Amino acid sequence: TQLLEQSPQFLSIQEGENLTVYCNSSSVFSSLQWYRQEPGEGPVLLVTVVTGGEVKKLKRLTFQFGDARKDSSLHITAAQPGDTGLYLCAGEGTYKYIFGTGTRLKVLA
Amino acid sequence: DTEVTQTPKHLVMGMTNKKSLKCEQHMGHRAMYWYKQKAKKPPELMFVYSYEKLSINESVPSRFSPECPNSSLLNLHLHALQPEDSALYLCASSQGGRGFYGYTFGSGTRLTVV
Numbered sequence: 001t002q003l004l005e006q007s008p009q010f011l012s013i014q015e016g017e018n019l020t021v022y023c024n025s026s027s028v029f030s031s032l033q034w035y036r037q038e039p040g041e042g043p044v045l046l047v048t049v050v051t052g053g054e055v056k057k058l059k060r061l062t063f064q065f066g067d068a069r070k071d072s073s074l075h076i077t078a079a080q081p082g083d084t085g086l087y088l089c090a091g092e093g094t095y096k097y098i099f100g101t102g103t104r105l106k107v108l109a
Numbered sequence: 110d111t112e113v114t115q116t117p118k119h120l121v122m123g124m125t126n127k128k129s130l131k132c133e134q135h136m137g138h139r140a141m142y143w144y145k146q147k148a149k150k151p152p153e154l155m156f157v158y159s160y161e162k163l164s165i166n167e168s169v170p171s172r173f174s175p176e177c178p179n180s181s182l183l184n185l186h187l188h189a190l191q192p193e194d195s196a197l198y199l200c201a202s203s204q205g206g207r208g209f210y211g212y213t214f215g216s217g218t219r220l221t222v223v
Contacts, residue, residue: 033211042113042199042214043152088151090208096165097208099151 002027002093004100012106013079021074021103023089030092032072034063037086079107112136115200115215123223124190130218132183132200141183142212143175144199152199158183190222 007022023032031050035043047056049065049072056063060083062075072089084107089100113134122128132141140159144152157165158177166175172194174186183200197219201212 031209031211033208035211035214040197040217040219042115042201042217043212045211045213048209048211086149090211092208096154096157097212102149102151104149 002098004089004091004098006087006089006100006103008103009101010104010106012108015080015107015109016078017107019076019079019105021076021087021105022071023073023100024071025091026070027093028069030069032065032069032089032091034072034074035088035090036083037088038084043086043088076105079105081107081109083107113200113202113213113215115198115218117218118216119219119221121221121223122187122190124192126190127186127188129187130185130198130200130220132185132215133181134202134213135181136202136213137180138202138204138213139180140203140205140207141177142201142203143173143183143185144201144214146197146199146217156185187220190220192222195220195222 005024031048033048034046037043047063052067052069054065060077064073087103116131142157143155145155146152154167155169156175161177172189176184197217199217200215203212
């Protein structure tokens with residue numbers, strides 16, 4: 001069974017702090033996505049990473065795909081309360097699309 | 110148009126009711142999906158439609174009945190649900206039948222079964 005394990009599960013930080021969320025698997029993925037989901041809403045696609053070692057930036061968010069394409073990370077610089085939400089990594093597995101276990105981030109003003 | 114539109118936003122139904130959830134996309138995506146999401150958990154796949162044909166049913170109880178009238182529309186018919194079916198129901202679409210570029214999700218229907 002292919003799994004995407006995220007860490008940490010929960011994170012509560014003060015505004016202005018930096019943080020990193022990890023997404024790990026023992027399987028190789030052809031691409032990985034990161035989503036952010038706010039309560040009562042659907043996940044919103046933030047980025048797709050495709051090439052091993054790839055780094056993509058989206059304003060204060062930096063996404064990296066591991067060299068072996070088995071893991072990814074999301075780094076947020078100077079977190080803001082608007083960054084609060086559930087962060088999900090996901091990727092196409094052998095039989096179906098797989099979501100990570102999720103990281104719930106709360107940024108306090 | 111880069112949206113997936115779901116209606117209604119909220120639904121409360123009794124265990125003997127019949128209701129339907131609707132989903133619409135106009136991005137030309139040929140795969141559409143229904144997901145169920147419980148609080149603080151990742152979405153769980155229910156059904157996949159590829160080119161308007163049901164390609165995956167994740168052993169979903171028959172009280173949930175999907176329908177794809179055309180390439181832009183996806184319905185989920187609900188009948189005789191149980192309180193434990195209360196959840197956020199999400200519709201999504203993707204290019205082709207794989208998630209290489211990710212999915213576009215609707216904002217969901219919050220379903221409460223009483």
